[in-house]
Amino acid sequence: MGITKTDFFSEQQNQTANIFKALGHPARIAIVEYLLKAKSCICGDIVNELPLAQPTISQHLKELKNAGVIQGSIEGKTICYCLNPEIIYQLESIIGGMANEIRNQNSNCC
Amino acid sequence: MGITKTDFFSEQQNQTANIFKALGHPARIAIVEYLLKAKSCICGDIVNELPLAQPTISQHLKELKNAGVIQGSIEGKTICYCLNPEIIYQLESIIGGMANEIRNQNSNCC
DNA sequence: AACGTATATTGCAATATTACGATATGTTTG
């Protein structure tokens, strides 16, 4: 159907999936990488950096913001976007937890 | 259009996005969590664990496999699925790198 | 070989995503 049965999964699972989903597009990875590289939180240069039209980028930024991956605050004429450390740390913890579980369970299956 | 302009992004960006995308669905998160919990690499119980029909789960497993997140090997009558440690470690490294960059750049913007 | 069990594939309907032109909104500057 294309409709995701979110009701059947836990709040936690849905939220985790949402963060991953937000990062599941090369343009959005590129945006995140750019925000990391541009130490200070840079504003509208993203449109010039990516091979996508302005409305498209605006839409990607919106999705990243909805998922909590980035934050945006109005800074006069421009809007200042930057990463939300909380979410990145949260992701680090989720993946780190998975990796640790794998390291601990030295299964010799497969 | 719904078509992703993968050509315009780096191989690396596309591959990273693909892994995130594979994890960007609650059912697939649930599958990964189940594979982590069931220390030995369990086979067909996943269908009984999730509130989804068998073809749907088969499809999700296929997507996880395509992205390299899980591995499947035929084990007689059943098929044995388990996580691919490589990819999880790779993800750990990607996210860890991002988190470290954020920690190092103590920007006071936003 | 015939049956049961486990998983994959096909086909299709419903919905979501991606992309962008056109346009709206808001802000600074002249």
Added chain:
DNA sequence: CAAACATATCGTAATATTGCAATATACGTT
């Protein structure tokens, strides 16, 4: 206030994803 700029929203077309019933495939057992 008007012009210039930055960003968001709307509308729409193309494509992708999600979900499942039906069916196919593959293996082990009788």
